[in-house]
Each structure stands twice: as C-alpha cells, then as structure tokens.
Amino acid sequence: MIRIAEIEVDPRQLAAYTALLAEEIAASVQIEPGVVMLHAVAHRGEPHHIRILEVYASRGDYEAHLQTSHFLKYKQGTADMVTALRLVDVDPILLAAKPGSC
Amino acid sequence: MIRIAEIEVDPRQLAAYTALLAEEIAASVQIEPGVVMLHAVAHRGEPHHIRILEVYASRGDYEAHLQTSHFLKYKQGTADMVTALRLVDVDPILLAAKPGSC
Numbered sequence: 105m106i107r108i109a110e111i112e113v114d115p116r117q118l119a120a121y122t123a124l125l126a127e128e129i130a131a132s133v134q135i136e137p138g139v140v141m142l143h144a145v146a147h148r149g150e151p152h153h154i155r156i157l158e159v160y161a162s163r164g165d166y167e168a169h170l171q172t173s174h175f176l177k178y179k180q181g182t183a184d185m186v187t188a189l190r191l192v193d194v195d196p197i198l199l200a201a202k203p204g205s206c
Numbered sequence: 207m208i209r210i211a212e213i214e215v216d217p218r219q220l221a222a223y224t225a226l227l228a229e230e231i232a233a234s235v236q237i238e239p240g241v242v243m244l245h246a247v248a249h250r251g252e253p254h255h256i257r258i259l260e261v262y263a264s265r266g267d268y269e270a271h272l273q274t275s276h277f278l279k280y281k282q283g284t285a286d287m288v289t290a291l292r293l294v295d296v297d298p299i300l301l302a303a304k305p306g307s308c
Contacts, residue, residue: 106247108257126300133302141303143245143259145208145296154299155210157245157259194247197256198228200235201243206303 105163106196109156112188118152121185125154128178136172138165141206159199207265208298211258214290220254223287227256230280238274240267243308261301 113121129142138161147153160166169175215223231244240263249255262268271277 108247122299129300129302133304139304140307141301143301143303144299145210145259145301146299148295148297151297155296157247193250194257195250195253197224197246197248198231199243199245199247200231201245201261201303201308202235202241203308205242206305206308 105160105166106194107158108192108194109154109158110188110190110192111154111156111186113152113154113182114185114187115152117185121182122146124178124181125156128174129156131174132169132172135174136165136169138162139169207262207268208296209260210294210296211256211260212290212292212294213256213258213288215254215256215284216287216289217254219287223284224248226280226283227258230276231258233276234271234274237276238267238271240264241271 125144129144132139133142140159140161141157142159143157145155147155158166160169227246231246234241235244242261242263243259244261245259247257249257260268262271
C-alpha cells in the first residue's frame with residue numbers, strides 16, 4: 105500500500121512539528137515490520153509544505169501502524185500544528201533505490 | 207539533491223509513457239553511481255497524474271544524469287506524451303526505509 109501525504113503546517117510551529125514527525129518516522133521504520141519506507145520532504149522556500157511518500161507492506165500493516173504508540177504520540181502531538189492534510193492513494197510504477205542506500 | 211517531479215501524461219499514451227519511464231528509472235539506478243533513488247507512482251483513479259521522488263547524491267550527479275543516453279531516450283521519446291511538468295525542489299526531513307528493502 106502506497107500513499108502520498110500532502111501536509112501543511114502552521115509555520116510558527118514548524119520546528120516542533122518536524123521533530124515529532126522525524127521521531128515518528130524513525131520509530132515506525134525501525135520497529136514495525138510492515139512499514140517499508142517513509143520519505144518525508146519539505147518544499148524549498150515553503151518548508152511548511154510537506155510531502156511524505158509512505159510505503160506499507162499491506163493495508164493491514166498500515167492499519168496496525170495507526171494503533172502504535174509512536175504514531176498516536178505524533179498524531180495527538182501535532183493535531184494543533186497541521187492546518188491541511190490530504191492523503192493521496194497511489195500505485196507504484198517503479199520504486200528503485202541503490203542497493204545499500206537503505 | 208532531492209526533487210519531486212509532478213507530471214501529467216496524455217491518457218491515450220499512458221502505457222507507452224510508463225514503459226519508457228520504468229526503463230529509464232531502472233537504467234539510471236543501476237548504472238549511475240549518483241542516482242540514489244527514483245520512486246515513481248501514479249495517482250489511483252487518475253493514473254496519468256504521476257509523481258517521482260528523485261534523490262541524487264549531488265547536483266553534479268543530477269547534471270551528469272541529464273546527459274546519459276537512457277535519460278535522453280526517455281526525454282525525447284516522451285516529449286509528445288507529457289502534457290504538464292512541474293519540478294519541485296525539496297529538502298529532506300527524513301528519508302527512512304527498511305534495511306534490505308532496496
């Protein structure tokens with residue numbers, strides 16, 4: 105299951121948001137067998153515009169992810185920081201990365 | 207150097223476009239030391255809306271990529287298929303993938 109999250113954050117709270125997001129991503133990929141990749145980037149010049157490419161091994165793995173303590177900490181901790189959220193379901197054409205890059 | 211390419215393709219030529227894109231991505235990641243990852247996805251329900259997360263080791267590696275025969279084949283071969291192209295410079299927050307997933 106693959107998705108792009110398109111997120112806008114209150115610019116005044118961007119540093120706090122980014123810290124919570126990075127903590128949540130690191131924990132998810134490290135702990136959860138079904139979280140394949142989470143690649144979060146910010147638009148240059150508009151760093152409160154964030155995109156995350158999310159790859160889960162299955163929909164069940166995604167649903168389990170939503171129940172983890174690290175995800176709930178992120179979700180609750182950032183609720184007042186996120187001003188817009190759009191979740192875009194996508195299908196892979198080709199996901200290719202250099203061996204050893206992850 | 208990281209970028210998101212936002213591409214719209216003529217729906218009637220989508221299969222041909224996708225084949226050329228996948229060939230180009232596979233060659234780039236396999237042959238070019240400075241192409242770290244190219245993750246191409248299509249919006250579900252609107253598969254002619256394509257997004258590519260592009261990670262190069264450096265700007266020089268990206269500029270070298272533009273001169274490769276496989277990139278030029280893609281660029282020239284798809285020139286009449288692409289109806290819109292937006293290249294968005296982004297900065298990493300965190301790129302995290304499961305070890306062994308690439």
